[in-house]
Each structure stands twice: as C-alpha cells, then as structure tokens.
Amino acid sequence: MKKTITVQAFQKEICKEQKLTIGLDLGDRWSFYCVMDEAGQVILEQKLPTTSEAMKQTFGKIPRSLIALETGTHSPWVSRLLTELGHEVIVAHAQKVQLISKSNRKDDRHDCAKGAIDQQEQSKR
Numbered sequence: 132m133k134k135t136i137t138v139q140a141f142q143k144e145i146c147k148e149q150k151l152t153i154g155l156d157l158g159d160r161w162s163f164y165c166v167m168d169e170a171g172q173v174i175l176e177q178k179l180p181t182t183s184e185a186m187k188q189t190f191g192k193i194p195r196s197l198i199a200l201e202t203g204t205h206s207p208w209v210s211r212l213l214t215e216l217g218h219e220v221i222v223a224h225a226q227k228v229q230l231i232s233k234s235n236r237k238d239d240r241h242d243c244a245k246g247a248i249d250q251q252e253q254s255k256r
Contacts, residue, residue, distance in 0.1 A: 151196040153218075157181060157205040166193070181205055183212055191216050199223060 154165045158181055166175040179185045190198070190213055198213050199221045200206055210220045 153196050153198045155198055155200040157200055157203055157209060186212055
C-alpha cells in the first residue's frame with residue numbers, strides 16, 4: 132500500500148486521467164480502494180475511514196469514474212454519496228464478481244483490485 136505522501140503526489144496524476152476504474156471494498160471502520168487506468172494498471176491503492184467525510188474528500192477530487200463495490204451494510208449510503216459526486220457506481224454481489232468469488236486469497240486490498248478489474252473487463256464488452 133502506498134504511503135500518504137505518495138498518495139498526495141499521485142493526486143495530480145489521478146486528476147489528469149480520463150477513464151479510471153475504482154474498486155472499493157467497504158469495511159465497518161476502514162475501506163480500501165484501488166484505482167486503475169484504462170490499460171488496467173493499478174496506479175493507486177489506499178485505505179480510508181468508512182465515513183461520509185472521508186469518502187467526499189477522497190472521491191470528490193477524482194474525475195468521473197466507474198466505481199465498483201460489493202453489496203453490504205455500507206453500500207447503500209456509499210453508492211448514493213458517490214453518485215452525488217458524479218461517479219458511475221456499480222454495486223455487485225461478491226459471488227457475482229468472478230475474480231473475488233473464485234479466488235483463494237481473500238483480503239480487502241485484493242478484493243477491491245479484483246472488483247475493479249472485473250468491472251473494467253465487463254465495460255469493454
């Protein structure tokens with residue numbers, strides 16, 4: 132995971148990108164997100180508090196993107212907030228996201244990346 136200083140350096144780079152895909156894995160206290168460019172390269176992985184303020188601060192600075200997240204306790208309010216910020220939001224059941232459901236490696240950082248990859252591949256079809 133990239134350190135905060137690195138994240139600040141990437142903020143300008145992220146704002147220049149046009150088509151970003153973001154996987155967001157929501158937890159009760161902390162959430163993890165992974166930002167991918169059009170080529171499928173991970174350009175940023177980070178964690179943030181699962182609060183509306185943290186979500187606004189983080190995703191309000193990023194240009195309109197496709198954001199994929201799993202269904203869960205926080206997905207209704209987070210998806211509404213991200214939509215209000217101008218993002219295209221897809222809420223997917225974890226069992227429907229093949230890269231997550233078929234993986235033997237289960238953790239938040241990898242789940243958010245897999246969710247982003249899966250949505251990116253489906254949007255190309």
